[in-house]
Amino acid sequence: MKLIIINGPNLNLLGVREKDIYGEADFDSYLNELKNKFPDIELDYYQSNVEGEIINKLQEVGFSYDGIILNAGGYTNTSVAIADTIAAITISVIEVHISNIFAREEFREKSLISKNCKGIISGFGLESYQLAVSNFVDSKTD
Amino acid sequence: MKLIIINGPNLNLLGVREKDIYGEADFDSYLNELKNKFPDIELDYYQSNVEGEIINKLQEVGFSYDGIILNAGGYTNTSVAIADTIAAITISVIEVHISNIFAREEFREKSLISKNCKGIISGFGLESYQLAVSNFVDSKTD
């Protein structure tokens, strides 16, 4: 089974940036933990601050992988183009957010991409990613 | 560890009602499966169509359980009172939805209770409940 986590803008600053909201852990250490928890899964990782590069990556993996876990960061609320890409590819995408986006500024409540995703997981810190992986694993085995 | 699932209006009709949206399974069978998957957890269940009774139940368990999993159904979008209750009690609540509420009618996108919950899980069918239980288990062990 082959999954990929795609992180959008500023998520490379995890552990550096606004720790009261996003926590102290950096993403690389977390990724290792995650791989250890799911040793049978091939788990790729990609991060970019550029909207179009995220689209490129989604197109690249979107017809062959078993699932995509997407945290589009600030593009969640503004990118019609990423939403279009998710609709265009054939692989399921799970939208995740580290913080509870509904408990923050009002403009973060409106995600443009949610309606094209399989499901949304928001507010569980880094564990949001783990829950998404779990769901792909469970769906497979059903 | 003691958790409770609280289901709001019309969720007693699962397996009967609009099967294209909510699936064929009835909730009781699913609950048994769930208990089997988490044999060490005491997992209570409560369903009511009455807004105030859901509030009563939330108040009753909200200071002593280890976690609440709430699918408020149609009250999700209209109940300031349930949102107030979640803020008032001390136990964490995870909001779950069977369908992807962001891919349905626009008025379902706006949840009044999300901002007071620990996190939101939406769109994974009945598995949404399982992911919520997982999160309570994982948080405990951390």
Added chain:
Amino acid sequence: MKLIIINGPNLNLLGVREKDIYGEADFDSYLNELKNKFPDIELDYYQSNVEGEIINKLQEVGFSYDGIILNAGGYTNTSVAIADTIAAITISVIEVHISNIFAREEFREKSLISKNCKGIISGFGLESYQLAVSNFVDSKTD
């Protein structure tokens, strides 16, 4: 043929409350008249001020009766949950209002339940109920 009239909050005050809007008649006398006009029809009646009890009743009769005539009163404009119930049950519901809700306060114009009902009859005083019964009778005989 078996029909039920379900009246929502404050409709038990008919003949007592705001007579300039709702008229002088109380509902019980009217119900008797109605039964006399349609002697061949079994016509049940239920009234509650509690949103969830109306949902309970709708679920109870919603898979076996021949038709439901619903005046949801103040819940017309606020209850997503009742609207969900109407969509979930299999029996047709006709929405009725005693007064012309479009000629009153603006917030009364927006009914959340209309889109799930078979039809709407508004503004004919208590006769609104009779017209609804007529329609169920005529549809049957067609």
Added chain:
Amino acid sequence: MKLIIINGPNLNLLGVREKDIYGEADFDSYLNELKNKFPDIELDYYQSNVEGEIINKLQEVGFSYDGIILNAGGYTNTSVAIADTIAAITISVIEVHISNIFAREEFREKSLISKNCKGIISGFGLESYQLAVSNFVDSKTD
């Protein structure tokens, strides 16, 4: 007793146009049926696609007939002038719609003329007209 049915734009296409919404019957055959059901009533009919001609007709009959049954079609949502005419004449107008306008596009939900009408009947197919006639008859005999 003398009533008139006034139909607005595109209602001359009934039986030709969008049959999934409006049904297969053409209005002329229906009108005959209706006359047969109410043999004691003089029932006139008028149709026009021109907003101003509908106004002319409303003014012409609006001080002498016993009732007007109006399906203003697409002018329902845009015509302040027709609404003004209904307020200006002395005969009661019942607003009817073949389809349930609340279950269609959102812009159809807002009728400009409802507030000046005696009542609204919407969603019963062609039988909406019959219910309106019934109401005029019943009111007369009361």
Added chain:
Amino acid sequence: MKLIIINGPNLNLLGVREKDIYGEADFDSYLNELKNKFPDIELDYYQSNVEGEIINKLQEVGFSYDGIILNAGGYTNTSVAIADTIAAITISVIEVHISNIFAREEFREKSLISKNCKGIISGFGLESYQLAVSNFVDSKTD
């Protein structure tokens, strides 16, 4: 003179819940104080989390008491049905709030029931209730 205080959802948690907003006192002790301050007044008390039960109580006392003091809690902002009840009964209702609802979240600013009440008192802590009682007393003696 016979008055009643009706408290809506979550107000049974006073002294337990969010003490920074609602203070440390529980309502029972306060009620005793209040009765001591107004020894000549018969002062009833009712609390419910269920919208429809509040309506039931308002109907029960609303034609015979000398005044009603209502803190509808979270139903203040969502209940057309309670607003309708206040309009339907003949006894005056004073709307009270413990906190200054205008200094909190924006959705709390819009009360559906204010327009049907005699007056509004908001922001004086539990003393809001006392001011309401005072007003009923003063009006009586005028």
Added chain:
Amino acid sequence: MKLIIINGPNLNLLGVREKDIYGEADFDSYLNELKNKFPDIELDYYQSNVEGEIINKLQEVGFSYDGIILNAGGYTNTSVAIADTIAAITISVIEVHISNIFAREEFREKSLISKNCKGIISGFGLESYQLAVSNFVDSKTD
């Protein structure tokens, strides 16, 4: 000097319709009075309930008369097409209203045609027309 008064829908009912708003006078008698007050002016009159006929008339006189006095009635608030005609013709148009449109329903406050007119006179009863004629006379003599 050659002027024309163009009246829109329902203004032929003046003296018949809603006398509390529009007064008891019919327009013909008023027109005679007006001609007597301004004996040197050629004063034409046109009324139609049909939007397109008002456009036809505006086009017909709009390149040769000295001024147009337009009371567009209910089309004031809905007709982009009449507003376009006023912009297209070369003769000045003064918009008049018998009643104070700003003191009536809110939807009447928004005139689509005002921005293309020379000026607006509203609220002086039938004298609104006289003030408009005065202005054309005064502008001429300046």
Added chain:
Amino acid sequence: MKLIIINGPNLNLLGVREKDIYGEADFDSYLNELKNKFPDIELDYYQSNVEGEIINKLQEVGFSYDGIILNAGGYTNTSVAIADTIAAITISVIEVHISNIFAREEFREKSLISKNCKGIISGFGLESYQLAVSNFVDSKTD
């Protein structure tokens, strides 16, 4: 007969300020012309840039004069207090504007005071004042 013209903020700059909108004439010369045209009328004049002073003046003359002609300038769109004053006094107020406020910025279209005035005259340059005086004279002689 005793009238007063009250001019609001910046109208003392007429003839100095934005001549393409307001013209070249200063108000004093115009006032003299106006007095000459209506020799039998006592015509007072007041100008202030201070909202509260305009209110003071309206209160002072508002129970004894025969009419008030008010150009509230920039306060037209923002002053609830001036609107209240017009409602409180017993003398009629005519609202005038030199330019066509509906052909300018959108925020100028919404006058807060129109609904409390007898009528509105807008867009005739300084002649707007003359038309207002005419109307008071004509109403008197009727």
Added chain:
Amino acid sequence: MKLIIINGPNLNLLGVREKDIYGEADFDSYLNELKNKFPDIELDYYQSNVEGEIINKLQEVGFSYDGIILNAGGYTNTSVAIADTIAAITISVIEVHISNIFAREEFREKSLISKNCKGIISGFGLESYQLAVSNFVDSKTD
């Protein structure tokens, strides 16, 4: 192949009206040019200022021609009835505009009829019509 161009209100003034927006050419000369460019096509023409007459014409040709080119002028933004007609007939309609409606006043941006048309061509001057004809020709030959 049989096409028709239907022009709405004020388009008979082309070459007379606002030449800076609509150009100097009158429509008749342009129509001749167009016929010369497409000698094999039967190209009818109809213009009316009356909304209902445009509906009549659309109904008349809407079940037998090969295509309709519609410039609804000011009715583009206000006519639900014309939009309904386009949905009711079976022949494709192309919406054209001479000017770029998106670069003009904001209320022109919202066309009520676009969603029922095959396509939209806006901003190419009179050539917008030619592009529409081309498209009908090309679709035929495909």
Added chain:
Amino acid sequence: MKLIIINGPNLNLLGVREKDIYGEADFDSYLNELKNKFPDIELDYYQSNVEGEIINKLQEVGFSYDGIILNAGGYTNTSVAIADTIAAITISVIEVHISNIFAREEFREKSLISKNCKGIISGFGLESYQLAVSNFVDSKTD
């Protein structure tokens, strides 16, 4: 104990203006009554129609008195500057209204100053002021 009542625009007209809304009493007589009821309190009074003068007075007393009772009249809904002053001074302000502002025009429902006040009392006629005084007295003695 030293309190001040500050009244905004048009409140000097009490007893003269719109008696059906504001009652027959003038404020001076009422003030005397009030002083008699609270003989131990120094109770100042200030009224102005000028927004800036109210700000001046608030600043003057806002650091030394024991409480301010403010009825800002028409400035309630428009004055950011008064709201800023209330936030800037250190003495508590209670906002009072004679009429129930929530039962009047919709624009009166939105008070800009409420969020900076200690509490709001609205709808008790002149007794609104007395309730405010009571609250300051009670708070002192607590």
Added chain:
Amino acid sequence: MKLIIINGPNLNLLGVREKDIYGEADFDSYLNELKNKFPDIELDYYQSNVEGEIINKLQEVGFSYDGIILNAGGYTNTSVAIADTIAAITISVIEVHISNIFAREEFREKSLISKNCKGIISGFGLESYQLAVSNFVDSKTD
């Protein structure tokens, strides 16, 4: 004559993605057809998923080519920056869309770039591009 077609995000998936909306053809084959139809025109092609790269290309060709045909895909509705670029360059841009954007989701109706383009062509499938080329050719030869 030198033209360029610039395609935005996801248009490289044509023939792969959502074929019910965008058709079966891939863009390369279509481009060849197009070149064959216009053998005398130099027709460049550029596609990118990155907003800023589209801006780069527009700047590069925007002062020297004879015309630009732009399908900005999902950036149509969100990119102020691309709209600014179109305003900044001197070559005309025609906006094209394959599908009828007005018949799809509401957020697609609002194009930020339309107002800066020469014209808009939407809804003709891939032929939208050909119509745009035709227009550049025709304009040249005029």
Added chain:
Amino acid sequence: MKLIIINGPNLNLLGVREKDIYGEADFDSYLNELKNKFPDIELDYYQSNVEGEIINKLQEVGFSYDGIILNAGGYTNTSVAIADTIAAITISVIEVHISNIFAREEFREKSLISKNCKGIISGFGLESYQLAVSNFVDSKTD
């Protein structure tokens, strides 16, 4: 060179009021510093809490000074009249704010006067004034 700083309501409380937002310095000391930094400039100062007095001062200096630095305080968001004055005078005005108005309450983001000013400087504490002076000096010397 002759400049003036005009401060609006509550800015006389600087150093007294909300020090966490506006800092500890009072304006007089700051003004002295500023004069020392720009010894060659004549720098006047005016403060008023009265909207109309600010207008008076702007008119007085607005045709003869070299520049105006305006902090309109709470009138920034509500005064159409001050905005009109800035448009009417011939001297440039720079709008300054001590705090970053875009990082505070949403209603402060909308300045009515910005569009008529030369430029805006917001968020630099008292140094906002110095930057404005610098700009007038630099513009002069260019």
Added chain:
Amino acid sequence: MKLIIINGPNLNLLGVREKDIYGEADFDSYLNELKNKFPDIELDYYQSNVEGEIINKLQEVGFSYDGIILNAGGYTNTSVAIADTIAAITISVIEVHISNIFAREEFREKSLISKNCKGIISGFGLESYQLAVSNFVDSKTD
């Protein structure tokens, strides 16, 4: 002291593009002037049309420089991601605009990034950059 100016999309066209709005100067010459005025400051420069590259640069310098001067061009109004980056880095950012963005199209008035910046300087032509540099220098020396 080390500062950087970051310019967003289309600002590389300065001196080429819309000179009536942005002036004749190109940015390079201006940058040289600026360096001459502040010889003691290390002043870097970066321009990109790509949103993500601006984010990359902000992250790169955002933990080590002494200040960032950002003109985000068209991304000012649409980029949640850039706003997030500014919040995430530790160095202060000053937002500058060449033109007065409040005097242009309405959609330019709303900056998404202002609330995370130290301050805003808008409308002073290229001198806006110089004022920003001055402020960083002055803050340093304080």
